[in-house]
Amino acid sequence: MATEARDRIAARDRIAAQRRTVDAPSSVRDDSDDEMIVSFPEFIFKEFIASVAMTVFLIIVSFIPAPLLGQANPGVTPNPSKAPWYFLGLQELLSRFPPLMAGVAFPTFVIVLMILVPFLDRNPSRRPSERKVAIILFALYMVIVVALVLIGVFFRGHEFIWNWGWVLGSPQSCGGAAC
Amino acid sequence: MRVIRAAIDEAYSVMAQMVGSVFRHGLPLTDKIAARTALTNFVLHIHPVRVRRSWIRMSYTLCLGGLSFFLFIVLTVTGLYLMFYYVPSTQHAYQDMRDLQFVVTFGGFIRNMHRWAAHAMVITVWLHMARVFLTGAYKKPREFNWGIGTVLLLITLLLSFTGYLLPWDQLSIWAVTVGTNMAKYAPIAGPYTRYLMLGGRAVGDATLLRFYVMHVVGLPLIGFLLMVIHFWRVRKDGFSGGL
Numbered sequence: 001m002a003t004e005a006r007d008r009i010a011a012r013d014r015i016a017a018q019r020r021t022v023d024a025p026s027s028v029r030d031d032s033d034d035e036m037i038v039s040f041p042e043f044i045f046k047e048f049i050a051s052v053a054m055t056v057f058l059i060i061v062s063f064i065p066a067p068l069l070g071q072a073n074p075g076v077t078p079n080p081s082k083a084p085w086y087f088l089g090l091q092e093l094l095s096r097f098p099p100l101m102a103g104v105a106f107p108t109f110v111i112v113l114m115i116l117v118p119f120l121d122r123n124p125s126r127r128p129s130e131r132k133v134a135i136i137l138f139a140l141y142m143v144i145v146v147a148l149v150l151i152g153v154f155f156r157g158h159e160f161i162w163n164w165g166w167v168l169g170s171p172q173s174c175g176g177a178a179c
Numbered sequence: 180m181r182v183i184r185a186a187i188d189e190a191y192s193v194m195a196q197m198v199g200s201v202f203r204h205g206l207p208l209t210d211k212i213a214a215r216t217a218l219t220n221f222v223l224h225i226h227p228v229r230v231r232r233s234w235i236r237m238s239y240t241l242c243l244g245g246l247s248f249f250l251f252i253v254l255t256v257t258g259l260y261l262m263f264y265y266v267p268s269t270q271h272a273y274q275d276m277r278d279l280q281f282v283v284t285f286g287g288f289i290r291n292m293h294r295w296a297a298h299a300m301v302i303t304v305w306l307h308m309a310r311v312f313l314t315g316a317y318k319k320p321r322e323f324n325w326g327i328g329t330v331l332l333l334i335t336l337l338l339s340f341t342g343y344l345l346p347w348d349q350l351s352i353w354a355v356t357v358g359t360n361m362a363k364y365a366p367i368a369g370p371y372t373r374y375l376m377l378g379g380r381a382v383g384d385a386t387l388l389r390f391y392v393m394h395v396v397g398l399p400l401i402g403f404l405l406m407v408i409h410f411w412r413v414r415k416d417g418f419s420g421g422l
Contacts, residue, residue: 040216044226071273072348104366117317117325
């Protein structure tokens, strides 16, 4: 057993040494971005690290209880009634614009526009410095969406009326990701 | 002594054969072995055998697509566990949630994980879209895959939304009432669409069953198929890589 283990270790060292000298001349293995590398194990290792980090994160947050209110009661409407947070931007629009526009036209338009983005963007460049318009438009879109969601989550209270959450508290509303 | 030694050697070779039957190529000590491993391993075959370093730079991808898929797997596994204890009827649903919280082993923990992972997935998918846009990765030849990605984002939202109703508490039915009310504003089709979603005029037993079926079978199946195509296209259209 002992000799066999020693042989195996020696073989491993020999192969590793070969890899360093023959398989990886310094002229090819330049550590630059353009270098082709074998995806296993480098690529897989990165994915592994990311998934382990996410697992640790999930285990930690899973000690926070998920919300569970009283049993559903169709006779008692909570005020305000809010959609899940990712739809609160839409609900916010509904409170400001005619329903046909906010509830149907806007979302349909945005979805179709999103799918068509690669065909509408005629600029072949991928460098950020050469696509300022696209990046500014997208940033604007992101800011609007995030702002609408934040308003819906934090600044809409009773009757969906504007409410500075930190002044009045948020009566019966559920704030943030807890919804 | 010699007999014992022979027996140990034999046991060792049987074990080596067992390990070798699963991991065909041993440790990836050379690039050739590593390449062959990636090529012939079921789990690894999703990846290209060779990648450019710039394609997989973490500061470029931020791992957001991979993390979204990982969260989908976490949600599938935790969701299966929750399904063992959950009956989608207005009679049982809420009590089942209480039982999950207080009676079932790890029930509360698994439910919390399912909930937070779902929120996290909405965020990672959204950020993945932002990253792809900001790096211009949707440009030719990846236009179609961007479209699939958009649909996958919608499916993620719908999965989250259908799951929202299932606890059958005051939060769920009223959030879903508000959400489905948006549908009824569509011209002509609106009220019919809402009726189709709810299985009636108000959120009730039929709605709970419909949302449950879509949540645990319909949408995950469609989503999974689209994910397979999405990953396939990433391979075939090529990684977008650095700027």
